Amino acid sequence: MGFLSNTLMVVGTIFLFYYLYKIYKHNLEEVAKEKERLQKQNDLQIALQNAMNEEITEEVEPEPEKFYELNTHKVRYALYNPSFEGLHEFRAIYRLIVQDNLWINEPFHTKFYEFLMLINDNQFMIIDPYSKVITMNVRDKYNKVQTSKSYQVYSTKDIVKHMISYCMEDITRFNKKDAQNLLISIFIVALKQSVHYLSKDVPQNIIDRMLKDYKEAPMIRNIVHMVETKKEKVDFIQEAFYDAFSVVETLPYNDSEVPKALEIRKELPQKLLQSI
Amino acid sequence: MAYDQIFTLTDDFGIELKIIPVALNLDKEIHLLHIFEEDHSAKKKFIRNELVLVGNQILTSTFSDTVHFMEELNLFDIGNNQNKYLDITEYQSTKNLKLKHNGDENIFISKSEAKAMYKIFNLAFLGYSVAAVLEKEFRFTPQLLTKTLHDNQLLLR
Numbered sequence A: 001m002g003f004l005s006n007t008l009m010v011v012g013t014i015f016l017f018y019y020l021y022k023i024y025k026h027n028l029e030e031v032a033k034e035k036e037r038l039q040k041q042n043d044l045q046i047a048l049q050n051a052m053n054e055e056i057t058e059e060v061e062p063e064p065e066k067f068y069e070l071n072t073h074k075v076r077y078a079l080y081n082p083s084f085e086g087l088h089e090f091r092a093i094y095r096l097i098v099q100d101n102l103w104i105n106e107p108f109h110t111k112f113y114e115f116l117m118l119i120n121d122n123q124f125m126i127i128d129p130y131s132k133v134i135t136m137n138v139r140d141k142y143n144k145v146q147t148s149k150s151y152q153v154y155s156t157k158d159i160v161k162h163m164i165s166y167c168m169e170d171i172t173r174f175n176k177k178d179a180q181n182l183l184i185s186i187f188i189v190a191l192k193q194s195v196h197y198l199s200k201d202v203p204q205n206i207i208d209r210m211l212k213d214y215k216e217a218p219m220i221r222n223i224v225h226m227v228e229t230k231k232e233k234v235d236f237i238q239e240a241f242y243d244a245f246s247v248v249e250t251l252p253y254n255d256s257e258v259p260k261a262l263e264i265r266k267e268l269p270q271k272l273l274q275s276i
Numbered sequence B: 001m002a003y004d005q006i007f008t009l010t011d012d013f014g015i016e017l018k019i020i021p022v023a024l025n026l027d028k029e030i031h032l033l034h035i036f037e038e039d040h041s042a043k044k045k046f047i048r049n050e051l052v053l054v055g056n057q058i059l060t061s062t063f064s065d066t067v068h069f070m071e072e073l074n075l076f077d078i079g080n081n082q083n084k085y086l087d088i089t090e091y092q093s094t095k096n097l098k099l100k101h102n103g104d105e106n107i108f109i110s111k112s113e114a115k116a117m118y119k120i121f122n123l124a125f126l127g128y129s130v131a132a133v134l135e136k137e138f139r140f141t142p143q144l145l146t147k148t149l150h151d152n153q154l155l156l157r
Helices: A002-060 A088-101 A108-121 A156-171 A176-192 A203-211 A217-228 A232-247 B063-078 B111-123 B131-135 B142-151
Strands: A076-079 A124-127 A134-139 A145-155 A250-254 A272-275 B007-010 B016-025 B030-039 B044-054 B057-060 B086-091 B094-099
Touching: A088 A108, A088 A156, A108 A156, A108 A176, A108 A203, A124 A156, A124 A176, A134 B142, A145 A156, A145 B142, A156 A176, A156 A232, A176 A203, A176 A217, A176 A232, A203 A217, A217 A232, A250 B142, B007 B142, B016 B044, B016 B111, B030 B111, B044 B063, B044 B131, B057 B063, B063 B086, B063 B094, B063 B111, B094 B111
Parallel strands: A134 B057
Antiparallel strands: A076 A272, A124 A145, A134 A145, A145 A250, B007 B016, B016 B030, B030 B044, B044 B057, B086 B094
8 A cells, every 4th residue: 555655656746747848848839939939020021121122212312303592593693794894804803803802882883993994995105214205307298397206104004903912912801881991992093193195184083083072082082192192101112013013014195185084984884783 | 426315206198217316416406207108128228317406396297398407507698588497686796596486595606616517418419319309208296296206205304
């Protein structure tokens, strides 16, 4: 009896262990299966995500065609047109001063243009300080002996063009208002040295007429006075004037011709809207 | 003749003309501007005009005026108040010629100077054909003369 119950207990214990082992194994399998399932689900999700992403990028690519261009124009400014009005030679100067700096403020813009027109339309000239004066008694076509003088001159137009490009770097260091006054004073300095080709008009009269009604006139006269008295602050203007003499070509001039009146345009040309 | 001072211009027919200043009197800066044409194939030189230059002043511009000036020099004190270019003056009982011109300074010419100048003027024709100057004298206008002087940098001090 005792042996039987012992045997039973042993068999029971073995069976119990076996059963426990079975349960454990089953559990392991369950966990592995669950993992696998989760993995699959995950993979699917990633694949789905990728597919969706691809779809999105595919959609973005053709998109640029659908972009609407912004309906903006370049800013347009009211500017004079030197080429239309016969001021070909001053085109570069006009661009340098008015367009590059956007100095379109009035009354400077118009006054500057008036000076350009005055110098362009009239053959002002500056007598070369190194010129000989040759007097000649020459019979003219009517067989009359004419006494005239010949010397070499500079064209004020060329001198002004050179002076402005020479001074611009120095001028832009001043504030806008002073810079603009300095620029106008360059015209005055050059005009004061000039004689009008074939006219008896004194340059001072011309200058007074040009500066009349210009609100900055006292300031400009002040600058011109500073240049004349060789003030250091503005000596670049005088420098530019002398430099022009060494660069600009001389022209022959004979004073035998008939005087001609000064040309000043009665009407200002129209400004046109232009983009820069 | 100062060949280093030679300069050229072209006449209306495109013929190249040369201008040479011939010194008549260096002290008084009186020169003869000798304008001539050269024909290399015929080896001939033709005078086309003669101008009198005093200092910085062109005194005569045509051949006839130049010859007139020279004859007044030649006449010296035999000339009279009808002289066009030269006045007869007397200083310490010596007669001189005084140039009538627009310049500021007075230019006096002594008898020997006048004779020497007249001599050089005549020598200047040697080797040249003179007929051309009478037939087709080259006339300057003030503008053309000024341009020629400028082109040759003769307006520069």
